[in-house]
Amino acid sequence: MRFLPEGELAGLLAALSQEAEVWAPARRPNGVVEFQKWEPGTAVELAVLLARQAPKEMVFPQTETYLGYRYLMACPAVRPETPEEAKLELEGEGGEVVAVSPSVSHQLLVVEDVGGSSPTRADVAGVELPGTGARVIFGLRPCDARGFAQMDNVFGGYGGFYFDPYYNARREVTTLVAVACANPRSTCFCRAVGGSPSGTEAVDLLLTEVDGGFGAEAVSERGQRILDYAGFREARAEEEQAVAAAHARAEEAVEAPFELEGVRENLRANFEDARWHDLALRCISCGTCTYVCPSCYCFNINDEMVEGRGERFRCWDNCFNPGYTLETSGHNPRDAKAARFRNRFSHKFWYYPEKYDSLLCSGCGRCIMHCPTRIDIREVIRTMGAPAAELPARAEEE
């Protein structure tokens, strides 16, 4: 194990920022801790366990422009008629022009580069997307890192089904330097979903804060390279012990509020259960839980255009949005609040696991912390993930 003395932290970040953009948790003017671009002088805030939002937007920004386009008009009044246009004019019997089918468009869709930030899909490998230079996310927690692993399944070309060039262009150049959790919150439940306050899934380098500095363990080749920084030294035995003790203490502090076994099957069995409605009563159907979540990945695609110039972009979407499953007919199969509510938990503990054999939750507890009415995912899984026979009774059923 290597060791970074406390005084070397700024030096490490400075060294990292020579080669990469470094993002680290820091306080905004209003005191909220968010991942921000680190610059010399930025105070990294590690005492607050979780940044307000998971760092997923470093790789999967909330708004991302796919392409820009513009319409070019061919106007016969000022330009010679194109052969295509000439063809559209149908000769009448007497030789006079009788009509031009108004349904035939004269417009050409031209994919145009908008400020260098809008590659076509074909171009993506060769084009520099914003934020696709080397990046280091410093100070994220093991649960945050697991969120990336869970999103990777979706965007990374699972079964050759879908490879998201934008996501991967960033993901490939992003190094995750996690800091193990020292004081887990009451909302933490990583252990219940197979994680750990010192977990290393998707982590490149794991730091553990102990007296005098950080114990450092490389998990990947990339992480190993960071350890080349001269500020690291070999950890002393008592430091290694302190790291192990910190890990153990944190492990202890995380509650395991539910058993995973059978959850998937029980969710399926309880799909139509009326208790979803009871649990959802408190829900205001906003999207806070999904937007602060390290693994929620849904998005939609929009076009916005002014005077023939437009952009196609994607934005985060979430299952509480009315447009999420809205059909063109106007029908929404998930019209009721409870149905939308059910989807979020079922997706995380049933649909996604069925597809990827992994959960879509890393137990960070942000959804509990930030929910305006403190809806508790643990309570939901505990209730709806239990066998029907064990469910608490409902008033009407008595």
Next chain:
Amino acid sequence: MSSTQDAIREAAKNALASGRVDYFIGWTQGHTPSEAIPAFIRRPEEVDRLIWSPLCHHNLVTFLKRKMPDPPESRIGVCVKGCDSRTLVALLQEGLVDRERLYVVGIPCAGVIDKRLVDALFTDEVTEIDFEGDLVTARTRMGESKEFALADVLLDQCGGCYSPNPRYADELVGDTLPESQGKPQFPGLEEFEALDSAAKDALLAEAFSTCIRCFACINVCPVCYCWDQCVNRSRRPALVGQKVDTKENTLFQMVHMFHVAGRCPSCGACDRACPVQIPLYLLHRKMNKELYEMLGFMAGMDVDEKPVFQTFRIDDVLGE
């Protein structure tokens, strides 16, 4: 305080036992004793879950809005504090809730805690808050503990509250509080008002740049009822762009603000729901101050009144 709590439980029990309501909305303890959360009680024997303390900040009128009751035709019992009741009055003014389906328990309120102020006193997670008279004790998960005066951690809107007593209720529990006389106060605006235009813009730009368009402010707002049809989501007309950036986020917030103009009594639910702590309350309170100065109007005071923008007076003294 505990007598008020008992009275709430009693009222809930009666309403449920008599079949007057299908469920009763009050507050209960959250997953730690540092927070209260909305509670939905269906059976008389569950009423002991209900609590009353300065932690009960949620405006439960939110859960009366259309699309919230489940099933939709439910008869509901609900607790309202003074400011909450004004949002209920605003809904009643427009006929947007059916008062026949409601049983409203009004609670005079001397102020609720701004949990964010308490959290800011600690680095660690606050998991316990106790009250003894005007003394508040907060403890963290790691055992750190501090004491302070209740007045220091009240929501700033609670100081100088113009309507501590419910403006509308079927039953009143607890003792009526003295009502403030004279002009309503709109505290906490001086600093903002003194900024120049560029500084105000900078403040708003910083605040709105962090907006994630989660709709918590809008969905939690008791007088915002368009739900799925919110024009902020609408693509036709495309009033607000769907890109999440400072400019569009600002317009997004303006839609909320101008749509509740004349109906928002500054309950502050939006401000407390915002996960990124945008000072929404600042703008809404400023708007309400302007409305008061403009037309002497305060939202949600009288069920028989009409919201200001749905009516007019020929002799309004406005403009040129």
Next chain:
Amino acid sequence: MTAQTETRTRPVKVIAIVCNWCSYAGADGAGTARLKQPYNFRVLRVPCTGRIDPLLALKAFQKGADGVLISGCHPGDCHYSEGNYYARRKFELLDRMLPHLGVESQRFKYTWVSASEAARWQSVITEFVGHVQELGPREGRAL
């Protein structure tokens, strides 16, 4: 000239949203009387000021307008009898709030110009655009 000074000195863009019956006709009258006016305003015609949602004015600012003018029939003269009474309340609130949203008060005005007040239209639009030009273009604002 650098890009920045260009920005500071470019002519401002003003959107005037006017009602069909009074102010649009007043502006027509000003045209018929050849009353000279500034170049940099664009007129948008709607049936009534009551049809103008204040959010449209905010939208205009957000999309880069340096000033927004709303003009309709004098109170009492609305073609639809009541439209401008509603508009008066809404735009008064907007007028009061804009300075707190980072838009200087002189960048917005709501007023009344009747169909017969061609000269008044000329002076209203000329003064308004003048004030906006004094403040200069708005750039990089949240709204």
Next chain:
Amino acid sequence: MRIGVFVCHCGSNIAGTVDCHAIAERAAELKDVVYTEDVMYTCSEPGQAGIQRAIKEKGLTRVVVASCSPQMHEVTFRRCVEDAGLNPHLFEMANIREHCSWIHDDMPRATEKAYDIIKMAVAKVRTAEPLFPNEVDVNKDVLVIGGGVAGIQTALDLADAGLQVTIVERESTIGGTMARLDKTFPTIDCSACILTPRMVDAAHHQNIAIMAYSEVDRVQGYVGNFVVDIKRRAAMVDWTRCIGCELCVQKCPAHAPDRFNVGLAESKAIYIPFPQAVPKRAVIQTEYCRWFQQGKCRVCSRVCPADAIDYEQKDTYIQRNFGAIVVATGMDVFPWEEYYPQYGGGSIPDVISGLQYERMLNASGPTGGHVHRISNHEEPKNVVFIQCVGSRDESVGRPYCSSVCCMYTAKQAILTRNHCGPETNIFVFYIDIRATGKGYEEFIKRAQTEFNVNYVRGRVSKLYEEHGKVMVRGMDTLLGQQVEIPADLVVLATGTTSAEGAPQLAQALNISYDEFGFFKESHPKLRPVETNTAGVFLAGACQAPKDIPTSVAQASGTASKVLGLLSKDKLKTSPQIAVVDQSRCVSCWKCTDVCPFSAPEKQSQRDGSQKSHIIETVCQGCGICVATCPVNCISLKGFTTDSIIDQIEEALLA
């Protein structure tokens, strides 16, 4: 979508300041624009034919004409594209004349602006949808407001054509201002001899109902289907019984100023304005009546042979439906006393208004047609007329010409000569003589030559009393010297002003009025008797000061327009109305709160919910509901929120 853009030169009106050809070329780059052209006169026959040809040959599905104001030619071009097979609402005008070329000098900048205006119009027409008018039944009854000579003429014309006409007259008799005149120019024929037979015709016409002593209280509805509340003022006399015998007037002990005689005489508290009144019915002026003021008397009640007196009478309201409304409320005499302190402001008895003098000249007037001084009843030796009092005078806020004073002064001067004989000196102070009608100039010449009237060119600066005379001090600008005339009688050629209450009536009718209270016609040349509210028409001096021949001519013109309108059994309503997308309606009912016309209604849906629905024939298209609907699910056809946003974005595009 295939949009054609036609840029009009309007001769040099536009092309003088805007490079029409260049913007036509540039407009071809706009999205969806497939054809552009600049045209000398788009509104001309070949111009319109060119648009129609382009629609057919180029397959245009939408058209933008960049030319003058839509208030000028929108109707023209809508018809033009409709004739070529397009829906008329897939057309938009870009006003680059009134809003651009005419207000600018600098061609490059004006051209840039014109291009922006075209871009906005193209953006708007892109979102346009074909709209189709609805048809509604037409009520063929006509309301004429005002029973002066113009109202009577319109009513008779319409009634002769078979329509049912109701005249609502504020006074207790019809006749208006003309009934008070002695003679009319330039023929010096008797005013009453012309008017009273027409009044009687109106009264006896089976198609005309006269509601005198009544006022229009409220107007609802729309063209073809107006609903009008009419207030019948309490006359305190049951008109169904009153026979107009005037016995009550003779016996009434209470005196009142005689309004018909403009204060030159006294009348009684119970009153019939003049012997030929139609209807000839008595009215108690309660403010002068002893019974109402002091609670005793009741003489009229005792003497009335018809038992018509009813002290308990109240104002009554009736509601009637009409298809069209003609406003013929006439004018008032300028209240010179308030504005001309230099003329004594009414304190000099021998300074009177033209209308007062008219009554004095009249054989059935208060003096029996004798001209005498007010102060001592002596025949005047020097009579001075002063023109343009309350006309063409910016200092009293009356810049307009009252159009009748020059002529009636000449008439009165001639009559003075007839009444007073050759010994009397007659002076007329004038600024200019405006004698533009048929035979008018000759009439002035006769006054000057045949009747020896001294015309002095100049304004009178001051009138004051001295040694029993009214001293007239003024400037003779032709001689260039100050003159002072010791007058016995001074007659002010008082100008005309809009009728009292005209703005209030305009507001009730939703029509425009100018700063002086005269009602605005839709277009001074193209639609001179129409207003901007469909179905409401103007006749006579309520629109602008007019003399009798012009009023009567206009009144007949108005009648023909009303007949044209009501010749149809059904009317097409404007399709530019609000419509609710019920799938998005959140049933908040704000629309029902704010609509001035009660157009939105609650409509039950199959699922039991209620959604807003706007009644097409009631909606007037103002869009107040649209701006109030929080979800924007109401759209105003032709002015959708999208089209407004698109125009804003287009205008602000760098």
